[in-house]
Amino acid sequence: MSVNSARLQYQHYSLKRYEFISPCCSHNHFFAVKVINPDSTVRAECDGNNRIERVGIVLGIMKRAMRLVRPVMSLDGAHLKSKWGGTLYVASVKSACKEIYPVGFAIMNENEDEAGWSWFLELLRCTIDILVMDHPRARVAYKYFSFISDRQKGLVNALQRVFPDNHPCFCSVHLARNAETKGSKKIAKLVHSLSTTFSGYESRRCWAAIEQVSSKGRAYLVGIPKEQWQGTAWIENPSLPPRFGIVTTNMSESANSLLEKARTGSWLDCIDKILSIMLERICTLREKHRGRSGVVDEMRGILEKRWNNCAGFQVWELLENGGIFRVCRTSRGPTEPERSYVLNIREQTCECGKWQDHEVPCINAIAYYKKIEKQTLPYIIDNHVSGQYKFKTVNELLKDNIIPVCLETISADGITLPPNVVKRPSGRPKKVRLRKRTRFAHDPQKSNIRCSRCKKTRHNVRTCLMRDGGGNADLDLS
Numbered sequence: 001m002s003v004n005s006a007r008l009q010y011q012h013y014s015l016k017r018y019e020f021i022s023p024c025c026s027h028n029h030f031f032a033v034k035v036i037n038p039d040s041t042v043r044a045e046c047d048g049n050n051r052i053e054r055v056g057i058v059l060g061i062m063k064r065a066m067r068l069v070r071p072v073m074s075l076d077g078a079h080l081k082s083k084w085g086g087t088l089y090v091a092s093v094k095s096a097c098k099e100i101y102p103v104g105f106a107i108m109n110e111n112e113d114e115a116g117w118s119w120f121l122e123l124l125r126c127t128i129d130i131l132v133m134d135h136p137r138a139r140v141a142y143k144y145f146s147f148i149s150d151r152q153k154g155l156v157n158a159l160q161r162v163f164p165d166n167h168p169c170f171c172s173v174h175l176a177r178n179a180e181t182k183g184s185k186k187i188a189k190l191v192h193s194l195s196t197t198f199s200g201y202e203s204r205r206c207w208a209a210i211e212q213v214s215s216k217g218r219a220y221l222v223g224i225p226k227e228q229w230q231g232t233a234w235i236e237n238p239s240l241p242p243r244f245g246i247v248t249t250n251m252s253e254s255a256n257s258l259l260e261k262a263r264t265g266s267w268l269d270c271i272d273k274i275l276s277i278m279l280e281r282i283c284t285l286r287e288k289h290r291g292r293s294g295v296v297d298e299m300r301g302i303l304e305k306r307w308n309n310c311a312g313f314q315v316w317e318l319l320e321n322g323g324i325f326r327v328c329r330t331s332r333g334p335t336e337p338e339r340s341y342v343l344n345i346r347e348q349t350c351e352c353g354k355w356q357d358h359e360v361p362c363i364n365a366i367a368y369y370k371k372i373e374k375q376t377l378p379y380i381i382d383n384h385v386s387g388q389y390k391f392k393t394v395n396e397l398l399k400d401n402i403i404p405v406c407l408e409t410i411s412a413d414g415i416t417l418p419p420n421v422v423k424r425p426s427g428r429p430k431k432v433r434l435r436k437r438t439r440f441a442h443d444p445q446k447s448n449i450r451c452s453r454c455k456k457t458r459h460n461v462r463t464c465l466m467r468d469g470g471g472n473a474d475l476d477l478s
Contacts, residue, residue, distance in 0.1 A: 029268060029405060030055070033275070036403040039063060041127040054116075055267065056089075056106035056123045061400040066130045068397040069093040069101060070244045070388050071145045072169075073131075075155060076252030077112040080263045080270060087112050088263060088270070089120045092255040094246065096393045097296050099285060100254045103128070105274060107267050114154035121162040132165065139347065141239035142167040150174040150249055167241050170229045171249040172196075179221055183214025191221065195229050195247045198353025203232045235353050242357050244388070272407060279402045286398040292391040295381050299360065299389040307377045310367035317372075318342070325372070327364040343368055359386040 039060030172195035176188040262273035312330040
């Protein structure tokens with residue numbers, strides 16, 4: 001179906017704007033989104049009063065984009081700021097250029113909990129097959145995509161139930177904040193170092209420092225499985241999937257910031273604004289990367305630096321025709337002593353951990369290709385760097401876009417009921433009192449302020465002369 005014919009088809013469909021909408025009626029905004037954007041999934045649920053309770057959307061272009069991004073999905077929720085309330089659930093990934101790309105979202109009437117996350121994750125599992133695809137690397141014992149979260153209790157339980165064969169990771173920033181409450185601010189940097197380092201020596205040093213700072217903080221961190229946040233676990237257990245250097249939920253925080261303007265209206269308005277924001281973002285990024293090819297700039301700079309720094313390295317073959325090599329790094333000063341690492345060329349692993357984690361040759365692998373294989377840097381970039389870091393992947397990701405729905409073409413149906421808001425929604429109260437300046441502030445004689453103690457005008461109870469039990473209130477003109 002063409003876009004024009006799809007538009008004509010939904011123009012006569014009805015919808016009560018800026019209110020909850022019924023999924024039982026096919027004449028609605030959701031149906032228009034699904035018709036205009038092929039292969040999209042829209043799911044919604046209503047209560048007995050025909051008010052919507054949950055709605056989730058995964059567009060067709062977002063499903064196809066999952067094979068072109070780094071296979072680590074970040075999950076997070078945010079509260080809507082309108083009188084209708086609700087919680088926005090967002091699943092985000094990163095492109096080859098480390099740009100945020102939301103692939104699915106949902107809005108629910110209840111707070112962030114296990115039931116809400118289970119519903120949203122079930123939607124993702126049923127619509128995006130690549131999430132539970134077998135990992136292309138034989139040594140990995142988990143499914144293709146990993147999930148990183150802020151360790152919200154309901155989300156952790158929902159992940160274990162819906163995606164039992166996918167690997168879950170925890171955000172190092174949230175772990176550091178929780179450990180800080182049990183210890184001090186010094187723990188935060190040590191937790192981040194533990195999550196990123198693959199060195200056993202560095203890991204032991206960090207644990208010793210944490211023990212000196214706070215034993216309670218150390219007990220909290222020890223209680224969390226190392227496979228879900230510590231970098232050394234990826235060296236000890238080769239069956240873990242690569243993280244691509246993603247150890248925080250920053251992409252979820254960035255997605256929440258990107259969609260912040262959409263969280264101030266009704267549910268329909270929120271959905272429409274999210275689609276508009278994504279449409280504009282795809283257009284902007286497409287123009288930014290148009291006509292570019294090869295490896296993305298950031299990764300090219302990293303590889304060039306590794307190529308130059310490995311000039312003095314020595315590479316030795318340990319097993320004849322076995323693909324096992326030992327790389328000896330030369331000392332570059334007192335802060336970086338001489339070190340040695342073992343490479344497995346056939347499995348593309350290194351004891352430094354960076355090759356298998358980022359799927360890009362580490363500095364030791366660059367030294368092998370340079371000194372043993374006699375390969376040039378352009379050849380290494382073209383043949384040994386994952387497609388997750390190439391502009392070709394970015395351009396293919398951004399070639400399709402969202403087809404928007406014009407709300408002005410949809411009329412009210414007279415059926416769907418508005419939400420029944422009877423109490424103030426949950427949230428932090430305002431700390432600063434909002435004061436309104438009286439229009440007679442420049443002329444006290446015409447002031448409409450009345451004292452609650454003496455019932456006289458032109459002053460309030462704080463400036464009343466009768467406050468201490470005496471005096472004439474009429475003399476106070478302030």
